Amino acid sequence: MIRVLIADDQPLVRAGLRTVLSADPGIEVVAEVADGREALAAVERVRPDVALLDIRMPGMDGLTAAESLRAGHPALRVMIITTFGEDRYIARAIDAGVHGFLLKSDDPYELIGGIKAAMNGGTVLAPAVAHRIVRVLHGGELRDRLEARSGMEALTPREREVLALLGAGLPNAEIGRRLHLAEGTVKIHVSAVLGKLNLTSRVQAAIYAYRAGLIPPS
Template identity: 60%
Template sequence: MIRVLLADDEAMIRAGVRAILSADPGIEVIAEAGDGRQAVELTQRHRPDVALLDIRMPRMDGLAAAAEITRTAPRTAVVMLTTFGEDDYIARALSEGASGFLLKSGDPHELIAGVRAVADGAAYLSPRVAHRVITELSGGRMSHGAAARRRTAALTPREREVLALVGAGMSNAEIARRLHVVEGTVKAYVSAILTRLQVRNRVQAAIIAYEAGLIPDS
């Protein structure tokens, strides 16, 4: 069972998101928060698998809450849920350690897919958000590519292989099946990769993999 904390200052939005998630028998909303500070406190108390956070909330916004949750409850994956698709929100959310970014105007199936993906150790961006990120990366790839290649050069060949699969959006279980190893081995590789690259999560590692040319454009 995937345990989810839901944070949004609008009760009707929380009710709608809860209804969508409840349609999946493998997902349970265990706590709800109406502001960012409460979201942090409930996450520390309940340790959910996923914290689903609105960006604009009182007391503490979702971006600040994401940073605090990734610092104090690193086993909880953070997904940002918002009506705002501006690039600065996307970049800030990813820099604060979010593993996913979903738009409230997206398909309800994306919500369930996103929660399941990050709970399984993968990263998830809604298609519209992914397009923005890839477009931005494509514009800056020439300037960032050399630095990214230097960073990935410190990895072993196996670590680069795992990083490429992380960049392709695969979960630990999918990578394990692809490489014919146990999932625990993949987790160890991913942990080592994040440490060597000095990044906070899989999304940031995936960006480096893209800039370094380890995964193809798509």
């Protein structure tokens, strides 16, 4: 059972998210709160597997809460679901190391698949968000690519393969199947890649893989 906390200041949105998530027998909504500070307290109290946060909330906003939760609860899957897909919000969420950035305008039932993917080690981006990230990266300077390729010299051949598959957005289980590795071994490689490249999340690893030329700008 995947235990989910919902943080959104609009009661109707919380009710809608609860209805969608409760349709899956493998997901349980264990807490609903209206701002970031309440989310921090609720995580300590109920220990969810996933925290689903809106961005704009009174008191503490969702991005500030995400930064705090990622720092204090490394095992917690933190996901943003919002109306606002602005570049500055996306960039800050990526820096915080969130496991997903979804838009409320997307099909709500895709949220269930996104939560399950995050629990399996994946990172979930709304299509519009992924497009904006690639567009920004595609317009970057050659220097970024050269720096990324230089940093890859610290990786072993296997770690480079793992980085490329991280760039494709694959969860650990699928990476293991493609490389014929145990999932535990994949986790070790992922940790090594993030550590050697000084990255804090799989989203950052995907961006790095793009800059290094390991994946196309699709």
